[in-house]
Amino acid sequence: MVKRTGFDDLPAAVLTAVEKRTGPVRGSETVSFGLNSEVAAYVHGTDRSFFVKGLRTDHKRVWTQHREAAVNPFLRGISPALLWQVEASGWTLLGFEYLDGHHADYSPGSPDLPAVAELLCRLGEVACPDIELRRVEQRLSAYVVRPGDADYFAGSSLAHTDLNNHNVLVDGSTAYLVDWAWASRGAAWLDAAYWVVWLMAAGKHTARSAEEWAMRVPAWRSAPPEAITAFALATANLWEEIAGAEPDPWTAAVLDAARLWVEHRRAV
Structure with missing residues (x-):
C-alpha cells in the first residue's frame, strides 16, 4: 500500500x-x-x-x-x-x-448488482483502443496449472481486471468503473470472471450465486467452461503468492474466495 x-x-x-x-x-x-x-x-x-x-x-x-x-x-x-x-x-x-455515488454493494440481494452486470455488458461493447496495454495471458502465464492454459485468456477486448467493489461507483441506477491502472487486452469474458471472485470475497456469495450473476454478461455465456476453470486455478495461485504466509484479513478473504471457486469448478 x-x-x-x-x-x-x-x-x-x-x-x-x-x-x-x-x-x-x-x-x-x-x-x-x-x-x-x-x-x-x-x-x-x-x-x-x-x-x-x-x-x-x-x-x-x-x-x-x-x-x-x-x-x-x-x-x-x-x-x-x-x-x-x-x-x-x-x-x-x-x-x-466527480460522481456523487457510492461504492458498489456486492452482497446477495443488493440493488447494485444489476447495475454492475449492466456495466459489464456496456464494457463488452467498447472496442479495445490501439494503445499500449499488457496482455492478460502474459500477466497470468506464471500462474496457470497446465502449459498453454494462458492461451484461453488471449483476446482483443479491453479488460479492467480489478472488479474490487471499491473500483465500482454507483450513481443513481448507473454503475461506473474507476481505477484503470491495470487495464489490459484479453478475452471478452475476463471481467465477468474477475467479478465472480470479488462477489465471493466482498459480497459473500457462493460460487454458484456469483456465477449466476456473471451469466448476465453475454461474453461469459460464450466462454468455454475449461477456460473459466483455468482462470479460476490461475487466480487462486496468484492470490496464494500475494497472501504469503501471513495474509492480512482483506487478502485472506480474496484467497479463500479463490480457493472455494476452484473447488466449485472442479465439481461441475
Missing part, C-alpha cells in the same frame, strides 16, 4: 497548477480507498468538485497514471471522465469528473 500524501501538503507549485484548472480550491478530503496512489482526494473548486489522484514522477508505478490517462477517452459512459492533467514539481496528478 502506498503512503498517502494530503492534497494540501503538495508543493505550492503543484497546488497553483491545479487551481489553474479548478479555480480557487475551497477544500479537499483525502479518501481512504485505493492502494496505489500517493494522492487520492476529493477537491472542491469554485464551481465543481473533482476526484484527484497522483504519484511522484519518480515512483516505480507512475506508468499507471499514464495508462489511466491514455485509456480514459475511450470509456465514455463506463468511467468518470478525465478532465485535466498536471505535472509539476515532481508530481503528476489526474483530475476526474
